[in-house]
Amino acid sequence: MHALIEKLIKNGPVITDGAWGTELQSRGLQPGKSPESWNLDHPDQVQEVPAAYVQAGSHIVLTNTFGANHFVQKKNSSSKVRFLKSIEPEWISPERL
16 A cells, blocks of 8 residues: 555545535536636636635645546637646645644
8 A cells, every 4th residue: 555545644534625616606606517628717716615624624635626637628619628736735734644
């Protein structure tokens, strides 16, 4: 088993994040619109989601990239498809492991 997984599970169950789409919709994302476009258009609201999950006790947080692939983005005719690089948010810390 990988050392990181062993470290995560040594103290019991590991809690992950939840429904990104639902959380973004509660922040204003319209149903049927691309959640990935919010990474560019509403980065502050997107960063609120993992921050809230961490604050609630999540050990693992995934990303808002479920539909960030050629097939979905082609369907959405997104002109904003591009790769993003971002700094690690301040609410992530190695001590949480």
